[in-house]
Every structure is written in structure tokens, then in C-alpha cells.
Amino acid sequence: MRGVVFTGDRELEIMSFPDPTPGFGEVVLEMKASGMCGSDLKQYRRPRGVRQNNGLATAEGPVIAGHEPCGVVAAIGPGVDPRQARVGQRVMVHHYQGCTSCNHCRTGWQQLCQKTSVKVYGNNAHGGHAPYMCVPANTLVPLHEGLSFKAGAAISCGTGTAWGALRRMNVSGNDTIAIFGQGPVGLSATQLxxxxxxxxxxxxxxxxxxxRARQFGAAETINPSNVEPVAAIRELTHGLGADLTLDTSSSPQARIQAIRALKVWGTCCFVGEGGEVTIDVSPDMLRRQATVIGSWTFSSVGQEECAQFILDRGITVDDLFTETWRLDQAEEAYRLFDTQTSGKGVFLL
Ligand SMILES: [Zn+2]
Ligand SMILES: [Zn+2]
Known part of the structure; x- marks a missing residue:
């Protein structure tokens, strides 16, 4: 089979790989949709020859990209409990593998495993930008008939990440939330x-x-190129600041603005990957009893809950996608995504 590999310096290659066969405890999925996530750009843009520096173990040899995999079970290896997977089942992948037996792994947070070097599919283990993908059966999350494969792909990282951050902040109808960055994760956060x-x-x-943010439910929009965003947020909140703020942009300026735009006792959450921020601790945090939290994606249980919320509320996650691509269009797809002006893209297989 052929799979998309990021080779560095904003280039990719469609390389040949053997068709996977499931080992003990594993399944092979026939991919139906594989989403493009903002964090792909970090791998896409890294200089040629430089491996990732995000705390993950490095893979040997080329790795198939794509960490928003969604498809159907095509083959089941030995040792898989029939309750975990059956051929033809529609599934998403919780795209991480830890030791499976520590407390983090057993509560569905395999990405937080401290006992082994975590595999992240599409990063240091083969991902979904290929016709087939082999994963342990314990990474599967069922996909309801009422949700499209595209929706399942979005939920598998970008949309699920937005949901995870909002749940951590306990967002409710009482809150005004300012969401910095309206890329795929930010726009999902707006919608949810x-x-x-x-x-x-x-x-x-x-x-x-x-x-687009307005179409997805934003009550107000602010363009920080035209106005000072902290003042603009205060103006929209009776001078108090927002109850909650979320940074999806990773921009150092946006991050500090997200903290400064909080009301007293407010909570700010960072979900954008990488980069830094400088905080003047006393005025920015202490004097205003600010809570600043980080949120990394979601658990496998959370992934299923996110899908259920989207199904029950009839949320049109499919509208996030402005482009659909075939795998052989991957170069064009990532060139456009790299401009960070488009919506979200997905490969349909
Ligand atoms: Zn573990
Ligand atoms: Zn992602």
C-alpha cells in the first residue's frame, strides 16, 4: 500500500509500505477518512533530517502521517476479545498506545503513560494517511451510524481536543468564553x-x-490586527473580562492576552502545541486569582462522550471541512493547509 510521509522542509512523499497484518491483540482498519490536524504542520515544517522534539520517542524509518483515523475493521488478529472489535465495525482510533496497564492507561489516557515510551499514531508510529492501518484493539472507539467517517476523523483529534479543553473548564451557559485562534480546533471550540x-x-x-466563527455560533468576533484584544474583550464584558479563555493559536502574544483578558477568578486554558509564553506572575495571575491550565487532547472515554454529545445535539461537525482530498493529492492538500487561512481538510479513502 501507499502512505503519506512528511520528509521535512514542507515536503512529503507518498511511499510504498507492506500491507499490514494484525498481530496479537491488533486489528487492521480499512481507512475511510483521515483528517488533517493543525499539529501535523509541526512535523510538515520541521527541517529535513531533524526529528521531533516534543518529548516522544523517535521512530525508526519513515512513518505514515495522519492522527485522525476513522474507518472500518477489516481484519482481526489473535487474542482480540470479540466485544472489542468485529469485522465491518465502524470505528475511530484513540491514537495513542502506552503500557495499557498503569492507572493512566486503564482510565483511557494512554498518552499520559509514564511506564513506557508512548506511541502516537501518525507521529512515531504509522497513522491513517494510507488505505490500511494496524492498531491494538484497545485503541478503538466505536463510531455511531449517525455520524459520518469525516466527523469521526475530526473527533479523533481536533474536535475532541476542543471538547476536552471545554470539559476541563466546565463550560456552561453562565460563561462568556474568549477563544483565541479559529483554526480547526478553535472553530470546533466555538461550535461546541x-x-x-x-x-x-x-x-x-x-x-x-x-x-466562519460567526456561522459556527460565535456571538462576537475580534480581529487582533485591528484592535487591542484585551481591551476589546473587556468592552464586551462590562469591563470585567471573560469568565474563561482558550488559546488554540500557540502564539506567545495570544497566550498572554488570553490570561490578561480573564476576569478575577477566571480560568485560561492552553491547547495549542509548542512555543512559549512570558507571564508577569503577580499582576497577570496572583492579583486576579487566575487559574491557567494546559489540556492535551482527551481520553478514549472522552472521545466516545464527545461523539455522543455531537450526535445528540445534532452538531454539524462535517461543516468544519472545507476541503476533501484523495491521498495522491497530499502535496497540494498540505500546501494549502500550511497557509492557515483555509478550513480543515480530510482525506477520503
Ligand atoms: Zn501505562
Ligand atoms: Zn491533532
Whole structure:
């Protein structure tokens, strides 16, 4: 089979790999949809020859990209409990593998495993940008008939990450939340927070992305290229600041603005990967009793809950996707995604 590999310096190759066969406890999926996530860009842009530096073990040899995998079970290896997987079943992948037996792994947070070097599918283990993918059966999360494979792909990282952050902040209808960055994760957060009843203030430097944020439920939009965002958020909140803020952009300026735009006792959450922020601790945090938290994706249980919320509320996650691609269009797909002005892309197989 052929799979997409990021080779560095904003280049990729479609390379040949043997068709996978499931080992003990594993299944092979026939991929139906494999999403493009903002964090792919980190791997796509890294200099040629330089391996990742995000705390993960490095894989040997080329690795198939794509960490939003969704498809159907095509083959089942020995030792798989029939309750875990059956041929033809529609599934998403919780795209991590830890030791499977520590407390983090057993509660569905395999990415937090401290006992072994964690595999992240699409990063240091083969991901979903290929016709087939082999994963342990314990990474599967069922996909309801009422959700498309595209929706399942989004839930498998970008949309699930937004949901995980909002749940950690206990967003409710009482809250005004300012969401910095309206890329795929930020736009999902806007859509989900609005469905949870919150008043959403969406921020982005792209007017097109702000326009989409309005369509996805933002009550207010702010373009930080035109106005000072902290002042603008205060103006929209009776001078108090937002109850909650979320940074999806990874920009150092946006991160500090997200903290400064909080009301007293407010909570700020960072989900954007990489980079840094400088915080003047006393005025920015202590004097305002600020809570600043980080949120890394979601558990496998959370992934299923996110899917259920989306199904029950009829949330049109499919609308996040502005582009659908075939695998042989991967170069063009990532070149466009790299501009960070488009919506989300997905490979349909
Ligand atoms: Zn573990
Ligand atoms: Zn992702």
C-alpha cells in the first residue's frame, strides 16, 4: 500500500509500505477518512533530517502521517476479545498506545503513560494517511451510524481536543468564553461551547476565519490586527473580562492576552502545541486569582462522550471541512493547509 510521509522542509512523499497484518491483540482498519490536524504542520515544517522534539520517542524509518483515523475493521488478529472489535465495525482510533496497564492507561489516557515510551499514531508510529492501518484493539472507539467517517476523523483529534479543553473548564451557559485562534480546533471550540450554552467571543487575524466563527455560533468576533484584544474583550464584558479563555493559536502574544483578558477568578486554558509564553506572575495571575491550565487532547472515554454529545445535539461537525482530498493529492492538500487561512481538510479513502 501507499502512505503519506512528511520528509521535512514542507515536503512529503507518498511511499510504498507492506500491507499490514494484525498481530496479537491488533486489528487492521480499512481507512475511510483521515483528517488533517493543525499539529501535523509541526512535523510538515520541521527541517529535513531533524526529528521531533516534543518529548516522544523517535521512530525508526519513515512513518505514515495522519492522527485522525476513522474507518472500518477489516481484519482481526489473535487474542482480540470479540466485544472489542468485529469485522465491518465502524470505528475511530484513540491514537495513542502506552503500557495499557498503569492507572493512566486503564482510565483511557494512554498518552499520559509514564511506564513506557508512548506511541502516537501518525507521529512515531504509522497513522491513517494510507488505505490500511494496524492498531491494538484497545485503541478503538466505536463510531455511531449517525455520524459520518469525516466527523469521526475530526473527533479523533481536533474536535475532541476542543471538547476536552471545554470539559476541563466546565463550560456552561453562565460563561462568556474568549477563544483565541479559529483554526480547526478553535472553530470546533466555538461550535461546541455555543452548543454548551456559552457566549463565545472568537478571535483570529483572518477575516475569513472570523466570518466562519460567526456561522459556527460565535456571538462576537475580534480581529487582533485591528484592535487591542484585551481591551476589546473587556468592552464586551462590562469591563470585567471573560469568565474563561482558550488559546488554540500557540502564539506567545495570544497566550498572554488570553490570561490578561480573564476576569478575577477566571480560568485560561492552553491547547495549542509548542512555543512559549512570558507571564508577569503577580499582576497577570496572583492579583486576579487566575487559574491557567494546559489540556492535551482527551481520553478514549472522552472521545466516545464527545461523539455522543455531537450526535445528540445534532452538531454539524462535517461543516468544519472545507476541503476533501484523495491521498495522491497530499502535496497540494498540505500546501494549502500550511497557509492557515483555509478550513480543515480530510482525506477520503
Ligand atoms: Zn501505562
Ligand atoms: Zn491533532
Amino acid at each position: 461551547a455555543a452548543a454548551m450554552g456559552a457566549r463565545v467571543i472568537a478571535l483570529d487575524i483572518s477575516p475569513q476565519r472570523l466570518e
